[in-house]
Structures are given as structure tokens and as C-alpha cells.
Amino acid sequence: MSRSREESALISRLEAVMGEFSQRGAGLVQPVRSVVPLQKHGGFLGLMPAYLAHEDILCTKMVAFYQREQGSSLPTTQATVLLFDPVSGVVSAVMDGEVITARRTAAVSAISAKLLMPRHAEILCLLGSGHQAVSHYEVFTQAFTFKEVRVWSRSKERAEEFARAAGGPVTVCPSVKEAVEGADVIVTATNASEPLLFGKWVKSGAHVAAVGACRPDWRELDDDLMRDAVVYVDSREGAAAESGDVILSGAEVFAELGEMINGSMPAQRDKTTVFKSLGMGIQDAVSAKLVYDKWKSQQ
Ligand SMILES: NC(=O)C1=CN([C@@H]2O[C@H](COP(=O)(O)OP(=O)(O)OC[C@H]3O[C@@H](n4cnc5c(N)ncnc54)[C@H](O)[C@@H]3O)[C@@H](O)[C@H]2O)C=CC1
């Protein structure tokens, strides 16, 4: 299967499961991520189980996240995914979770952009130049056509490296402000714990896919942006427990991505919108099953 067909298959599986999640039916069990904080070491261990009864997928991801020193050779996010046979509880696969995490997160952000970005979006801006920035660049430029792609990163060298490695032209911007001004779609994919994207810089009607800041006291977005934008989340329970951008700004969550997919809540495309992504076990479960089924079919 070509990369683009794999991407479309992943996106349609994710759309279906996010829609099912937002119906809160009995066929889908996914608690909010359990987090074991490792304050002493600047990290946490997250456990992300999920059971999808209709498709009989039983899965858990274990993800370790560490805020590394700049220049560290270790990744900030390290994940392992376990797939089980739900009939017997036997483990059927142990998978590295790096690619699954990178691609499913970008695919979910692309679903939010498909529904919420301005109709004639021309400028994509990526804040951060790490794993998520790379996967978002790949998935977004495959799914949509932009006239300009911009990147900003704390380290100019890293941003330049990112631009060199990208499959098309990327403008490296010297500041967040210059990167985001006039942008139609902004992806925040950093390890920041303080706001770096300010509402006063964001063009009215733009769509922000906010991927970082996954702890209740971490931020990427300022209060103005959170309060002025229409805020969508992947899971209301997840956002209430884990998103500093939601909790500390006091912003109202308008809808879940799945509610938009189901048509029970509208996509307010004409407004400035934020999709606050935290990541969900069901996303890993359907992604891991796609990988497993493909591997099985090749045996
Ligand atoms: N929503 C979701 O489903 C998921 C979210 N994440 C989150 O996405 C974010 C990025 O993850 P990766 O790309 O894997 O990390 P990475 O370590 O590969 O890249 C992080 C980027 O953030 C930048 N950065 C670090 N500290 C910063 C600061 N204080 N201010 C501005 N930039 C800073 C780094 O220079 C780098 O460009 C993390 O916050 C991670 O927790 C990761 C996986 C899934």
C-alpha cells in the first residue's frame, strides 16, 4: 500500500473511532490516561489502555515523557504499545510506539484542520522542529496544499535542519510572532511549559492545532487565545484533567472532535479555532491494529 493510501486509511479509522468515542457508548472503554509523575527526574510515565468491543481490539500504550536538556540525544517521548487477544488476554504484539505516536497525532490534527481551517488556507506554520513537527509537516502537506510552510524553533540550527530535510520549501522564521502572523493553520508541537503563542499575533479565523503542553500546569497558548477562540478537544475528560491551556485559562470547551465528526456539534470554521490535542489510547489502539493486520497479511 502506498504511503498516501496508508495515511488515508489511518485518518478514516481515527475519524470513526473519535466519533464513536464521543457517543460514549458501552462498546468503547478508555479511561483518562493514568500518569505517574517522576518529579525527581523531570518526567512522567503515562498508561493508556483501551478496549474497542465492536472490533475486539484490546491495547495499551506505555509512554515515558522527559523534558530533556537542549541538545540531549535522547527522545522526549518513548512509547511501547501492547496488543492483546481480548478472548484470552494473551499478548499478540509488542510494538515500538514512536512512529505510531507521531503519525496518529499528526493524523488527528489533520482531521481537526480538515474541519476547522479557513476554506482557502494558504499558510501553514509549525512551532517546534522535533518528532511531532516532522510528522505534522508530512501529514499536512500530503493532505492539503499550502502556498507557504513556515517553521520556528528555539534553536535556529534545528529549524534550518528541519527545513533542509523537508520534502518541499520551508521558510525558517526568527521569532514566533513572525512565524504565525498571517498564518491560516498553526501547529504548536513544543515541550514548552509557558505560553509561547499569543492570541494578539494570531490571524482572525486561523486554526491552531495545539499538540504539546500535556500537563495541568503546562501551557503553549496564552489566555487571550484560549478565551477568544472556539476550543475543541479530543476528550473533554482528558482536557479537564491534563490540559494546562484549558484548566488555567478557564476557557470553555465548545466540543470534542468526535462530536463534530458525528455532526452533533458544529464546526465553526469561520471563527478562530483551537484544537487542544492530548492523545488518546483509542487512537493508538486503531493505529496499532492497522500495523498488526498489515504485518499479519504479509506472513
Ligand atoms: N497530543 C498528543 O497526542 C501528543 C503530544 N505530544 C507532545 O508534543 C510535544 C512535542 O513532542 P515531540 O515532537 O515528540 O518532542 P521533541 O522533543 O522531538 O521536540 C520538541 C520541540 O519543542 C522544542 N522546545 C522544547 N522546549 C521548548 C520551550 N520551552 N519553548 C519552545 N520550544 C521548546 C524543541 O526545541 C523541539 O523543537 C511534546 O509536548 C509532547 O508531549 C507528544 C505525543 C503525542
Ligand SMILES: O=C(O)C1=NCCCC1
Ligand atoms: O498521547 C500520547 O502518546 C502522548 N501525549 C502527551 C505526551 C506524551 C505522549
